[in-house]
Amino acid sequence: MTKEKILEVRDLAITFKTSAGSVRAVRGVDLDLFKGETLAIVGESGSGKSVTTKAIMGILSNNGTIESGTILYTYEDKSEKVTKNLLDLSKKQMRKTINGKHIAMIFQDPMTSLDPTMSVGNQIIEGMRTHYNTKKKEAQEKAIELLRLVGITDPEARMKNYPHQLSGGMRQRIVIAIALACDPDVLICDEPTTALDVTIQAKILELIHDIQVKTGISVIYITHDLGVVAKVADYVNVMYAGKIVEKATVNEIFYEPKHPYTWGLLLAMPDLETNPDKLVSIPGNPPNMAHEMEGDPFYPRNPYALHIDKKKEPPLIKVSETHAAATWLLSEKGPEYSLPIELQQRIERMREEDRVYGTE
Numbered sequence: 001m002t003k004e005k006i007l008e009v010r011d012l013a014i015t016f017k018t019s020a021g022s023v024r025a026v027r028g029v030d031l032d033l034f035k036g037e038t039l040a041i042v043g044e045s046g047s048g049k050s051v052t053t054k055a056i057m058g059i060l061s062n063n064g065t066i067e068s069g070t071i072l073y074t075y076e077d078k079s080e081k082v083t084k085n086l087l088d089l090s091k092k093q094m095r096k097t098i099n100g101k102h103i104a105m106i107f108q109d110p111m112t113s114l115d116p117t118m119s120v121g122n123q124i125i126e127g128m129r130t131h132y133n134t135k136k137k138e139a140q141e142k143a144i145e146l147l148r149l150v151g152i153t154d155p156e157a158r159m160k161n162y163p164h165q166l167s168g169g170m171r172q173r174i175v176i177a178i179a180l181a182c183d184p185d186v187l188i189c190d191e192p193t194t195a196l197d198v199t200i201q202a203k204i205l206e207l208i209h210d211i212q213v214k215t216g217i218s219v220i221y222i223t224h225d226l227g228v229v230a231k232v233a234d235y236v237n238v239m240y241a242g243k244i245v246e247k248a249t250v251n252e253i254f255y256e257p258k259h260p261y262t263w264g265l266l267l268a269m270p271d272l273e274t275n276p277d278k279l280v281s282i283p284g285n286p287p288n289m290a291h292e293m294e295g296d297p298f299y300p301r302n303p304y305a306l307h308i309d310k311k312k313e314p315p316l317i318k319v320s321e322t323h324a325a326a327t328w329l330l331s332e333k334g335p336e337y338s339l340p341i342e343l344q345q346r347i348e349r350m351r352e353e354d355r356v357y358g359t360e
Contacts, residue, residue, distance in 0.1 A: 005074065006185060006218050007033035007056070012069035014051055014060070023290045025051045027242035029069075033186065038212065038219040040233035040250070042226065042265065046286050048242040049222045053188045056220075057105055058086060058094030075102050075185055101131045104179035105188040110171035113178075114163040120147075120174050121159030127181045146177040150207060169200035173207070180211065187212075190222045205231055226269045230254065235322075238262050241287050241297035247316070248323040255347055258325035260304045263343050273349055280342065296328075304329060304337060 014026040026048045033039050041049045054060050056071055071086040086098065099105075107113045115123060124146060125139035134142070140159070147155030150173040163171055172192060179187060189208065193201035209232060212219055221232055229236055229250065236253040238246040238261065246259040257263055264282035284301040287293055296302070296309040306328050317330040329337055339347070 003037075004035040005032055006035050007031075007074075008070075008072040009052070009056070010070050010072075012052065012055060012071065013067040014048075014055060015065050015067055016061070017063045017065070018290070021290045025064075025242055025289055026055070029239075029242075029244055031237055031244065031247075033218050033220060035185075035218055036212070036216045037234040038221060038232050040221040040223060040229045040236045041239055042223060042229055042236060043239035044224060044282075044286055046289070047239040049239055050190055052239075053105070053190060053220060053222060056086065057099060057103060057188065058089065058091055059099075073098070073103070073186075100127045100179075100184065101182045102184050103186040103188065104182070104184040105190065106172075106175050106179050106192045108191040108194050110168065110175045111163065113175050114171060116163055118162075119159065120161050120163070120166070123174070124159075124178050124181050127178065131182050143177070143181070146180055147174075149180070149211065150174075150177045151203070152177075168196055169203070172196060172200075172204055176204075176207065176211075180215075180217075183215070184217065186218045186220065188220045188222070191224070192221075193228065194225075208232070226254075226265055238265070241293070242289060243297075243326065244316070245298070245327070246325040248319075248325075252320075252323045254350060256319075256323070257339075257343075258319055258323070258330060259327050260302045260329070261298050262325075263340060264301075266346060267340065267343055271346065271349060296326075306335070 009029060009031045012026055012029040016023045016025055029052055031039065043049055055066060066087055069087065072083055073086050074081060074083045121140060121143055124143040128134040128139040128142065143159060144155045147158055152158050152170065152173055166174065193204050196204065205228065208219065211217065221228065223229060233250045236248060236250055237244045238259065240261050246262050253262060257266060267280040268282060270279060282301055287297045295311050296313050299305045299309040302309065308328050314326045314328045316324040316326045318324045319330065328334055
């Protein structure tokens with residue numbers, strides 16, 4: 001069965017003008033999103049995750065310039081399939097035809113997303129009234145249903161509340177309800193659980209998954225937390241220094257990682273067997289994107305770096321139909337290597353957990 005591609009990003013490059021000079025935040029990103037599936041974009045702060053998705057939404061800050069690329073979005077319009085390059089649309093056109101209506105976004109902190117001067121109900125119905133001219137009573141009825149869908153008790157009463165009257169978990173649920181109000185095809189979640197405690201975090205992840213199952217919506221998760229990735233993703237793109245350095249299915253990322261940066265991310269994620277005196281971290285710091293880079297940007301932090309890494313940046317090298325990584329270790333002339341012993345032990349523990357709980 002052929003999967004239906006809903007979003008295709010090719011060769012996306014974005015530069016920001018700052019007082020310190022030009023910052024190349026995104027350097028040629030390719031990604032694909034298929035209908036009904038979840039793509040996780042993983043990486044440290046500053047790797048280009050949020051900037052990539054803000055370009056998809058058309059909400060880059062004014063000092064950002066798209067140097068190259070296409071963002072092709074395919075959707076149904078009046079029973080016809082339409083494909084548009086979103087980069088051809090102005091910010092005004094994006095707000096009118098795409099944002100909220102077809103592609104919606106949940107941000108990290110609900111208090112910066114919600115208008116403190118508007119009631120919860122008015123914020124949910126605003127998109128329906130703007131995009132579809134929905135009658136007020138009908139929009140209010142749908143808003144109440146959405147509040148029920150996202151697990152808000154006594155939704156009729158909550159419609160009259162203001163954001164400051166709600167808890168952090170409830171505010172994030174309200175943000176999800178707003179994002180779903182116009183029945184979008186794509187939901188972008190920018191670290192939607194970072195500001196929440198772990199109990200609420202698990203409930204929000206479960207909620208988004210349940211909504212996805214019910215509606216068939218496609219989801220992009222931006223996160224630095226591989227624990228979240230394990231719970232929600234079908235496919236994973238690992239980003240470093242503005243580029244995707246590994247892309248694969250979620251199982252391939254966790255059980256057969258190929259890029260040393262992915263190894264570092266996996267080792268930095270503690271589990272119950274981790275010795276607290278021996279927590280692993282990736283040495284060094286991410287590169288300064290305002291400086292010209294020669295070779296592989298991960299080279300200074302990579303204990304498995306080769307001499308060629310200092311001179312030439314590796315391309316994505318295919319491992320399988322679903323798996324590729326940008327490391328010279330995979331080249332034909334690359335040396336024999338094995339995963340770090342700690343990572344081998346970690347993977348074996350994960351496999352054992354999967355065998356016990358029946359998820360593998």
